[in-house]
Amino acid sequence: MQRAATRKFSSLLFGTSPEAPSGVPATRRTMLQSISNAIDITLTKDKTACLFGEDIAFGGVFRVAEGLRQKHGENRVFNTPLCEQGIAGFAIGLSAIGITTIAEIQFADYIFPAFDQIVNEAAKYRYRSGGQFNVGSLLIRAPYGAVDHGALYHSQSPEAYFAHTPGLKVVIPRGPIQAKGLLLASIRDQNPVLFFEPKMLYRSAVADVPNEDYEIPLGKAEILKEGKDITLIGYGLQLVHMEKAMIRAEKELKISCELIDLRTISPLDRETIIDSVKKTGRVLIAHEAPKFGGFAGEIATIINENCFLHLEAPIHRVCGWDTPFPLVFEKMYYPDEHRIFEGIKSTINF
Amino acid sequence: MLSHIRRCFSFSQKLTFTDPNALKIPTFRCIDENGLPLKGAEVYIDAVSKSLLMDIYKTMVEVREFDTIFYDLQRQGKVSFYMQNTGEEGLQAGTAAALDKDDWICPQYRELGLFFWRGFDIQLASHQMYGNKLDLGEGKQMPVHYGCNAAKIQHVSSPLATQIPQAAGLGYGLKIRGEQNICVCFYGEGAASEGDAHAGLNFAATTKAHTLFVCRNNKYAISTPITDQFASDGIAPRGVGYGMPSIRADGNDVFAAYNAVKESRKLVLSTPGPVLLEFMTYRVGHHSTSDDSTRYRTKEEIEFYKNVDNPILRTEKFMMHAGWLDFDPVQYAKDVRERVLKAKTVAEHIEFPKWTVMFSNVYDKLTPELERQQEEMKKHLEKYGDKYHIEKHEAV
Numbered sequence: 001m002q003r004a005a006t007r008k009f010s011s012l013l014f015g016t017s018p019e020a021p022s023g024v025p026a027t028r029r030t031m032l033q034s035i036s037n038a039i040d041i042t043l044t045k046d047k048t049a050c051l052f053g054e055d056i057a058f059g060g061v062f063r064v065a066e067g068l069r070q071k072h073g074e075n076r077v078f079n080t081p082l083c084e085q086g087i088a089g090f091a092i093g094l095s096a097i098g099i100t101t102i103a104e105i106q107f108a109d110y111i112f113p114a115f116d117q118i119v120n121e122a123a124k125y126r127y128r129s130g131g132q133f134n135v136g137s138l139l140i141r142a143p144y145g146a147v148d149h150g151a152l153y154h155s156q157s158p159e160a161y162f163a164h165t166p167g168l169k170v171v172i173p174r175g176p177i178q179a180k181g182l183l184l185a186s187i188r189d190q191n192p193v194l195f196f197e198p199k200m201l202y203r204s205a206v207a208d209v210p211n212e213d214y215e216i217p218l219g220k221a222e223i224l225k226e227g228k229d230i231t232l233i234g235y236g237l238q239l240v241h242m243e244k245a246m247i248r249a250e251k252e253l254k255i256s257c258e259l260i261d262l263r264t265i266s267p268l269d270r271e272t273i274i275d276s277v278k279k280t281g282r283v284l285i286a287h288e289a290p291k292f293g294g295f296a297g298e299i300a301t302i303i304n305e306n307c308f309l310h311l312e313a314p315i316h317r318v319c320g321w322d323t324p325f326p327l328v329f330e331k332m333y334y335p336d337e338h339r340i341f342e343g344i345k346s347t348i349n350f
Numbered sequence: 351m352l353s354h355i356r357r358c359f360s361f362s363q364k365l366t367f368t369d370p371n372a373l374k375i376p377t378f379r380c381i382d383e384n385g386l387p388l389k390g391a392e393v394y395i396d397a398v399s400k401s402l403l404m405d406i407y408k409t410m411v412e413v414r415e416f417d418t419i420f421y422d423l424q425r426q427g428k429v430s431f432y433m434q435n436t437g438e439e440g441l442q443a444g445t446a447a448a449l450d451k452d453d454w455i456c457p458q459y460r461e462l463g464l465f466f467w468r469g470f471d472i473q474l475a476s477h478q479m480y481g482n483k484l485d486l487g488e489g490k491q492m493p494v495h496y497g498c499n500a501a502k503i504q505h506v507s508s509p510l511a512t513q514i515p516q517a518a519g520l521g522y523g524l525k526i527r528g529e530q531n532i533c534v535c536f537y538g539e540g541a542a543s544e545g546d547a548h549a550g551l552n553f554a555a556t557t558k559a560h561t562l563f564v565c566r567n568n569k570y571a572i573s574t575p576i577t578d579q580f581a582s583d584g585i586a587p588r589g590v591g592y593g594m595p596s597i598r599a600d601g602n603d604v605f606a607a608y609n610a611v612k613e614s615r616k617l618v619l620s621t622p623g624p625v626l627l628e629f630m631t632y633r634v635g636h637h638s639t640s641d642d643s644t645r646y647r648t649k650e651e652i653e654f655y656k657n658v659d660n661p662i663l664r665t666e667k668f669m670m671h672a673g674w675l676d677f678d679p680v681q682y683a684k685d686v687r688e689r690v691l692k693a694k695t696v697a698e699h700i701e702f703p704k705w706t707v708m709f710s711n712v713y714d715k716l717t718p719e720l721e722r723q724q725e726e727m728k729k730h731l732e733k734y735g736d737k738y739h740i741e742k743h744e745a746v
């Protein structure tokens with residue numbers, strides 16, 4: 001899990017968001033350090049907030065919690081036994097009496113033993129009790145997605161399973177500045193939130209992250225670049241590949257693309273998507289997860305229901321193939337700039 | 351039914367709690383850390399002949415040398431990942447030797463010795479490390495995720511503890527088919543905390559499955575020490591809690607390992623019903639090549655298990671006392687090392703599987719949609735093949 005930092009700077013992706021403070025003191029931070037900083041702010045301000053998970057005491061396998069136990073004490077930053085259903089259930093219990101709870105699942109691939117606790121319990125805690133109880137102070141973080149050598153069980157993108165569950169919010173940051181603002185908003189949101197962190201960007205994404213406490217609102221997409229010929233919709237790591245494809249498409253196809261980072265998968269910012277597609281008439285959606293039943297299908301349906309008469313080409317999805325994530329074929333598996341470029345081209349030439 | 355249910359429990363007028371330490375299970379051991387036979391263990395030591403001990407030794411050394419070479423290769427960036435078995439070779443080889451060749455094995459991932467013993471050899475393991483076209487797993491999983499149907503070893507998979515209830519089912523299947531064989535399930539003391547571990551033990555106990563649970567208590571789950579993993583007397587008492595005979599043995603003593611497994615196996619078949627065996631051992635290496643264990647444990651601790659309570663060294667010392675050490679361990683290791691290096695060289699020059707293999711074995715045959723996706727990829731590769739190093743894959 002310790003990999004040499006290959007720093008790829010992209011001012012478009014890892015630059016700021018309109019909701020983040022500007023012109024304030026900032027520190028150059030990786031996404032990992034930015035997430036750590038948001039947790040540190042939470043533990044500092046909220047004296048009963050807890051951070052826990054497998055191997056958290058020594059800092060976590062990705063080192064997100066580095067130094068936090070020393071600073072905030074072993075009662076609030078601690079190891080759990082190796083049991084994801086235990087982590088989720090324990091976290092729900094803490095949140096049920098209002099304690100701010102940040103639980104780590106070591107890899108999103110290992111969230112499935114906790115599925116019942118998250119989907120049947122956390123998601124329905126409020127609804128089933130007529131609003132008497134809730135676990136709004138619960139946040140579950142998990143690194144997700146490709147790392148280029150993770151194969152079947154260190155690469156998955158499980159967002160669609162959770163987005164299908166009413167009562168949960170699902171958030172995915174794309175860069176260090178967004179990670180901090182979205183994480184602080186997710187922790188304070190009065191609903192259980194799943195926060196999936198693109199682990200490939202942990203060390204490679206770097207930005208000047210404002211030092212102060214700030215939030216980026218949930219349920220709000222961000223237009224990274226305006227354009228008029230095609231709308232490109234993505235989130236997390238996929239935006240890196242989409243940006244490369246976009247640069248090539250704008251040059252070679254002489255078009256202008258609009259690039260949207262959803263930031264929150266659920267609840268989804270329908271307006272931003274609909275307005276954009278009405279303007280461009282063409283759309284491509286990308287994600288790493290398999291295509292069938294993937295989240296792109298939901299977005300496509302919303303576009304179809306709301307923009308039908310504006311569409312000039314079929315909605316195009318570029319996704320992981322409908323197979324598990326296979327080691328020696330990884331680069332062929334997930335959508336990359338070449339597949340996305342070809343997708344843009346066929347949509348434009350339709 | 352009523353009397354049956356009532357008979358299960360008895361009454362008392364004493365308001366007493368059962369002390370959590372009431373069941374302190376000792377560790378069965380035959381030789382000490384200097385390889386000297388312990389009093390009372392003669393019968394167990396006699397059960398291991400010189401030639402059997404040599405076979406056990408051979409497997410341990412193969413594992414150690416394979417570990418050393420592939421760990422180094424990962425450090426040099428030649429393979430993407432590795433997990434060492436260092437410190438646990440004894441329980442692996444000792445267990446392997448005590449089983450029948452038709453017993454099934456459900457592994458976790460740190461059980462390479464079982465593979466070697468059963469003919470999934472250094473060459474096959476090397477193919478898996480490179481994910482080449484001779485990897486039985488078709489290059490799909492990360493390194494060290496071995497599996498071999500011919501050797502009756504189910505495939506390693508990363509999600510922890512999933513094999514535990516599966517082993518209960520497999521062992522039950524062996525019983526209802528009337529086979530005099532068992533299923534051996536390996537797992538770490540960390541994985542023992544998963545819900546699946548509890549489910550597996552309870553299922554095996556209630557169905558009286560032909561299952562032997564072997565927990566490798568190597569003291570760490572990545573960085574998490576056993577003190578954060580459980581508050582009980584280790585894992586062995588859990589078997590008792592679920593109603594099965596349970597034993598704790600010294601995993602770094604090949605005589606203890608061999609005899610404990612032999613007896614456990616007999617008990618599983620004669621009861622019939624599951625047994626839990628907890629091996630006390632130590633993970634001498636880092637958790638994996640992604641880990642640096644000096645961040646969370648001391649050098650002294652590691653050194654003790656590397657240089658003193660080490661299964662290979664203890665076996666060598668025993669051989670010396672017994673007058674069985676009629677070879678040079680250094681030369682022996684060198685020869686094994688040569689074999690590993692040769693196998694590695696063969697494996698690294700073999701191409702990856704055909705790219706179409708990506709779509710195979712999702713189902714028994716390609717679905718129409720997968721055929722369509724494969725066709726889409728084919729067109730894409732015709733244009734962009736060089737971007738994916740298609741030349742490194744076997745031609746379609």
Ligand SMILES: Cc1ncc(C[n+]2csc(CCOP(=O)(O)OP(=O)(O)O)c2C)c(N)n1
Nearest residue numbers: 110460508509510538539540541570571572
């Ligand atoms: C369900 C699940 N959760 C977390 C992990 C990540 N993980 C891989 S190995 C490991 C520690 C396992 O420790 P243990 O079972 O004691 O076996 P050991 O590595 O010590 O042999 C963890 C937490 C995983 N693979 N699967």
